[in-house]
Every structure is written in C-alpha cells, then in structure tokens.
Amino acid sequence: MGSDIGVYGLGVMGKNLAFNLADHGFTVAVYNRSKEKTEALLEEKGALSIRGYTDVETFVTHLNPPRRIFMMVQAGRATDDVIQSLLPYLSSGDVLIDGGNAYFHDTERRAKELELRGIHFLGLGISGGETGARFGPSLMPGGSLRAYTSVAPMLEAIAAKYEDKPCVAYLGEGGAGHYVKMVHNGIEYADMQLIAEVYHLLKHSLNASSDSLASIFDDWNQGELSSYLIEITARILKVKDPESGEPLVDRILDRAQQKGTGKWTAQEALELGVPLSVITEAVYARALSAMKEDRLRAADILAPAVLVEGSPEPSFAEEPGPKTDWIETLRKALYAAKIIAYAQGFAQLKTAGEVYGWQLPLSDIASIWRAGCIIRARLLNDIMHVYADPAFQDHLLLTPLFAKRLKETIPHLRRAVRYGVEKGLSLPALAQALSYYDGLRSAYLPANLIQAQRDFFGAHTYERTDRPGSFHTDWETFHP
Numbered sequence: 001m002g003s004d005i006g007v008y009g010l011g012v013m014g015k016n017l018a019f020n021l022a023d024h025g026f027t028v029a030v031y032n033r034s035k036e037k038t039e040a041l042l043e044e045k046g047a048l049s050i051r052g053y054t055d056v057e058t059f060v061t062h063l064n065p066p067r068r069i070f071m072m073v074q075a076g077r078a079t080d081d082v083i084q085s086l087l088p089y090l091s092s093g094d095v096l097i098d099g100g101n102a103y104f105h106d107t108e109r110r111a112k113e114l115e116l117r118g119i120h121f122l123g124l125g126i127s128g129g130e131t132g133a134r135f136g137p138s139l140m141p142g143g144s145l146r147a148y149t150s151v152a153p154m155l156e157a158i159a160a161k162y163e164d165k166p167c168v169a170y171l172g173e174g175g176a177g178h179y180v181k182m183v184h185n186g187i188e189y190a191d192m193q194l195i196a197e198v199y200h201l202l203k204h205s206l207n208a209s210s211d212s213l214a215s216i217f218d219d220w221n222q223g224e225l226s227s228y229l230i231e232i233t234a235r236i237l238k239v240k241d242p243e244s245g246e247p248l249v250d251r252i253l254d255r256a257q258q259k260g261t262g263k264w265t266a267q268e269a270l271e272l273g274v275p276l277s278v279i280t281e282a283v284y285a286r287a288l289s290a291m292k293e294d295r296l297r298a299a300d301i302l303a304p305a306v307l308v309e310g311s312p313e314p315s316f317a318e319e320p321g322p323k324t325d326w327i328e329t330l331r332k333a334l335y336a337a338k339i340i341a342y343a344q345g346f347a348q349l350k351t352a353g354e355v356y357g358w359q360l361p362l363s364d365i366a367s368i369w370r371a372g373c374i375i376r377a378r379l380l381n382d383i384m385h386v387y388a389d390p391a392f393q394d395h396l397l398l399t400p401l402f403a404k405r406l407k408e409t410i411p412h413l414r415r416a417v418r419y420g421v422e423k424g425l426s427l428p429a430l431a432q433a434l435s436y437y438d439g440l441r442s443a444y445l446p447a448n449l450i451q452a453q454r455d456f457f458g459a460h461t462y463e464r465t466d467r468p469g470s471f472h473t474d475w476e477t478f479h480p
Contacts, residue, residue, distance in 0.1 A: 002062050003029035003051055005154060006069040008082055010037040013126065014072030016134035017099065017158070022048035024157040031059035060089035067094040068151055070124075075100040083110065092118030095147045099124045101261055104175030104182060111143050111174055120147035123174075125181020127373035128160065136160035138373035139168035140184070140365075142177025142358075160372025167368040172358035179268075179352055180365055183345050186265030186279040188374050189258075190341035191229050193282035193429040198334045199233070201420055201427070202327070205320045210237045210247035220331055225338070227377030256286040265348070272355060274348045277436050278341040281428040288426075320419070333416035336409035337433035342379060343396035344436070350393065363387035397440060410437060 007018040010032040018041065021028045027049040032038045038052040053059035060067060067090060071082050079098055086096065096119060098107065107123035114121045125140030126133065139159045141148050148155075148170045156166040171177050202213055214237035221230045241248040262283040269276035288295075320326035346362060353360035366384035370376055386392060386399050396402050417434050420427040439445065451462040452475075461470040 001027070002064040003027045004064060004068075005029070005151075006031065006059060006063050006067065007072060008032075008059070008069055008086070009072035010041055011072065012130050013099065013133045014070070015041055016130055017070060017072060017126075018050055019045070019048060020134055020136070020158045021154065022050050024154075025049075026154060026157075027051070029053060029059055029062055031056060056085050057089050060086060065091065065093070066150060067091070068097065068154075069095070070097045070099050072099050075102045076106070079106070080110075083114070087117070087119075090117075090119055093120070095120045095122065095144075095150050097122045097124050097147070097151065098178075099126050101125075101181065101185070101259065102175075102178050103264060104179040107143070107175035107178045115144070120144040120150070122147040122151065123176075123178040124155075125177050125184065127181065127184055127369075127375075129374065132160065132372050136167075136372050138368050138371065138376070140171055140177045140180045140368065141168065142171045142175060142180070143173065145170065145173070159368075162367070162371040165367070167370065167372045169361060169364040169368050171360060171365070172353075174356070174358075176356070176358040176360065179356075179358075180349065180360065182261050182264050182268070183349055183352075184369065184373065184375060185261035186276070186283075186348075187342055187345040188229075189262035189265075189282040189286070190279045190345075190429060191227075191338060191375055191377075193285050194278070194334060194337045194341065194433070195229055195233055197420075197427045197430050198330050198416075200425060201330055201416060204423065204425060205326065205419065206323060210249060214238045216327055220334075223331075224378060225331065225335055227379070228374060229377075253292070254289055255292045256289045258283070258286045262286070265345075268352070269348055272348065272351050274344075274351050275436060275439075276344050276348055277432040278337070278344055278429050281432040285426075285428050329412045329415055332409040332412035333430065336406055336413040336437075337430050338377075338379060339402055339406060339409075340397070340433040340436055341429075342383060343402070346383065346387075346396055362393070395440075397437070406437065410434070413437075 004026040005021055006029040007014050008031050010018070010030055018028050018030050022045070029051050030038060030041060031053050035054045038054060042050065042052045051062070053062065063069070069086065071079060073079055073082050079100060079102060083096065096114065098110070098121070102123060104123070111121040111123070122141055122143040126137045128137035132138070136159055139155050141155065155168045159166040159168040161167065171180050199213065202208060202216065214234045217230055217234035217237065221234060236249055237247065239248045240246065241251050244251065262279065266276055266280040266283050269280065349360050349362060349365065352358065363384050366380045366387060370380045382401060383396065386396060386401065392399065397406065413430065413434050417427055417431050420430070454460040455462050455472055456475040459472055461472045464471055
C-alpha cells in the first residue's frame with residue numbers, strides 16, 4: 001500500500017502539517033532536500049504512519065494515485081524549482097498543493113501551466129503558525145475545483161474547528177486562496193499595529209507596569225475585543241526576562257520585521273483603487289521601525305521641538321482623566337479601529353472578487369477565520385452573519401450593526417488620537433482608521449480642487465455637479 005498524501009519540505013510548517021495529517025489517520029510520505037531533516041522527523045514520529053524518502057522519484061512513486069503532494073517550501077523561485085523536480089514523475093490527474101505564502105499571480109501562472117499537463121494545482125493559504133499546522137489551521141484553498149474535491153476530506157480533517165465546523169472553504173479558481181490569505185495577513189498587520197499603538201498609549205499615559213497592562217488586556221479579552229492577538233498580548237506582557245527580572249517585552253528591540261505579504265496587500269489595493277489606509281500604514285510603520293539608527297539620531301535633532309529658540313513646544317493634550325474612564329476610552333478606540341481595519345480588508349476582497357471573477361464567499365471567509373488563524377476574533381462572527389445575507393454584499397460600515405457600533409466608539413477613537421497627536425506619539429494606524437471613517441462619511445471631499453488642478457496643467461478634464469459630461473477649461477485665459 002502506498003501513502004495517501006506527500007509532504008515535500010520539512011521546515012516548521014511542513015513537519016507539523018505531516019504530523020497533523022498522520023494524527024487523523026492518513027499515511028504520509030515525506031521528503032526534504034536535506035535528508036537530515038527527514039531522518040530527524042522519522043525519529044520523532046513515534047507510532048504515527050509517516051514514511052520518509054531520500055530521493056524525489058521514490059517519494060512520488062510510493063504515493064497512491066492520484067498522487068497528492070503538499071509543497072511546503074519558500075515562496076517564489078523555490079516553489080517553481082520544486083514543481084520542476086516533481087513533474088517527471090507525475091501523471092495526469094495528480095494534484096500539487098502549494099501551502100506557502102505565494103504571491104497570487106504566481107499561483108495563477110502555475111495553475112495554468114500545470115493544467116496544460118493535466119496536473120491539478122491548489123494554492124492553499126494556511127494560517128495559524130506552527131501550532132496551527134500541528135493541531136488545526138485555518139485553510140484557504142483556491143485553484144482547481146477538481147483538486148479541491150480530491151483533497152477536501154483531508155483538509156476538513158486537519159483544519160481547525162469552530163463549533164465542530166472545519167475552518168476550510170473552497171474560495172475559487174486560480175489564485176483565489178492565496179489572495180484571501182494575503183488579505184488575511186494584511187489585516188493581521190493592521191490588527192497588530194493597532195494593538196501596539198494602544199499599548200503605547202496606555203504605557204505613556206498611565207505609566208503602568210507590564211503586569212498592570214497585562215491585566216487590562218486580559219479584561220479586554222473577555223468582551224467584544226476577544227481575539228487571539230489580544231490574548232497573546234496579555235500573555236507576552238506577563239513574561240519576565242530571566243536575566244534581569246524585568247518585563248521581557250521591554251528588552252526587545254523596537255525594530256519590527258516583515259516577510260512581504262502585508263506589502264503585497266497594500267500594492268494590490270493600489271492596483272484595484274481600494275483605499276486600504278490602515279493596513280498600508282501598518283506596513284509603513286514596520287518600515288519606519290526598521291530605521292532604528294535614523295530614529296535615534298532624529299530623537300536628538302528633532303526633539304524637543306521648539307517654536308522659538310529655547311522655548312519648548314507646549315502640549316495642549318488633555319490629561320487622561322480617571323484611570324478607569326481612560327482605559328475604557330482606549331478599549332473602545334481600539335474596537336472602532338479594528339472594525340475599520342477588517343472592513344477595509346473585506347472591501348478589498350469584494351473588489352478583487354469582482355475584478356478577477358472569483359465570486360469570493362465573504363461569509364465563508366469570515367467563518368473560516370474564526371479559529372486556527374492569527375486574526376481569529378469574536379468580531380468575525382458578526383461579519384460572517386452580515387455577509388450571510390445575500391441581500392447585503394456592500395461595505396461593512398454601511399450595515400446598521402456596524403454603523404451603530406462606530407457611532408458609539410468613534411468619539412473614543414477621536415479622543416485617543418487627539419491625545420496621542422498632542423503628546424507627540426506616533427499613532428499611524430489609529431489616525432488612519434479615524435481619517436478613513438471621516439472620509440467615508442463625508443458627502444463632500446476637496447477632490448474638486450484636485451480635478452481643477454489636473455485639468456489646469458494636463459487638460460485631464462473634469463465633471464460638473466450641475467450637468468453630465470466631461471469638461472475642460474482654458475485656465476490660462478483667466479487672470480485675476
């Protein structure tokens with residue numbers, strides 16, 4: 001008897017995915033270019049039905065047909081190289097599954113190229129990190145429907161469960177799955193940045209200990225802010241550095257790294273013309289944090305700012321007021337900003353579905369993000385129910401539910417941003433969330449002047465408010 005499924009690539013995600021598959025009764029074949037990783041996994045597997053191979057041909061030929069192979073390798077050139085190494089041993093009807101964070105355009109290209117050879121391709125977004133891969137991730141498959149049907153029982157078995165329902169749903173042809181995973185990661189960037197900024201506000205305004213801040217986040221995790229990221233924030237704040245006994249988070253350098261999926265989300269939003277300001281600012285915030293040396297120099301040169309030589313810049317920020325009231329203000333501010341960030345992500349998904357012809361199931365996407373993935377949150381229950389209504393497929397902020405919640409919480413976001421701005425604290429994501437809300441609810445924006453400027457220097461024409469059509473003015477003929 002051959003193996004049910006193959007896993008090519010035994011890094012952290014590949015190894016844990018192999019264990020997860022074997023846990024659910026599947027016989028798993030594994031291969032890694034470095035045979036040491038294969039040998040290490042075989043020593044660790046215990047009684048699990050996992051078979052290791054040291055050459056590609058043997059690995060592939062020992063799979064039951066149609067052969068189904070997870071590719072758990074680095075996105076980009078490495079994935080193309082793996083496909084080329086597998087192709088000589090594959091037959092028509094076999095299925096390749098790319099479980100990496102691939103760029104969706106690459107997934108579309110690979111799917112078309114492989115379909116010409118009769119090979120079915122599935123771009124599978126996987127969220128949940130190491131623990132998710134081992135015990136149940138959120139899975140976002142896209143590509144060949146035939147490929148999905150072939151592996152659906154396996155994916156449903158290994159996926160995270162929310163109220164006994166597997167967190168996996170077929171999302172569409174081509175690169176749909178990896179696109180949804182890309183936007184998931186963009187929302188993740190925004191969510192993390194918003195939490196970090198509120199942490200910054202709490203720490204600055206209350207001068208509170210990390211233990212006190214952990215208690216605040218613990219409390220917040222019991223209510224409408226309940227989410228994986230709030231939960232782990234509380235846990236992080238409780239950890240002490242074993243060397244100094246001080247909070248470990250205070251010993252971590254304030255220079256955040258990134259792997260590119262947030263950048264892709266922002267770039268794609270620009271291509272589609274979708275305003276994705278909170279997510280984009282979260283990406284820029286990481287880029288700014290990476291400029292540590294420049295920031296250290298600027299801290300000496302640019303601060304404290306002066307209005308007149310020798311006169312420090314005054315601060316007009318109101319003091320936070322009673323501690324409990326201020327904490328509640330920041331809780332509501334964070335909730336408002338999170339609603340806006342998630343709404344921007346779903347607006348991008350909606351537009352992408354229309355542009356690329358995917359018919360993305362927005363309710364299902366919210367549903368499969370409720371467990372296993374990094375952005376799982378109570379908020380997704382409401383988003384799922386909103387989009388479950390076929391009569392509503394519009395912007396989330398236009399629903400009565402979210403419109404009401406924002407009317408209740410936006411004053412708190414406005415107060416938090418005002419305090420931060422006047423105290424000189426950098427709050428890019430919170431500020432952009434507020435600006436987006438104000439822009440979206442504005443019946444009038446000053447874009448009329450921009451259109452006049454474009455027509456002045458480039459004869460790009462403009463529209464009028466009083467009649468239809470395109471118009472051009474010879475602005476140079478008018479003199480004051």
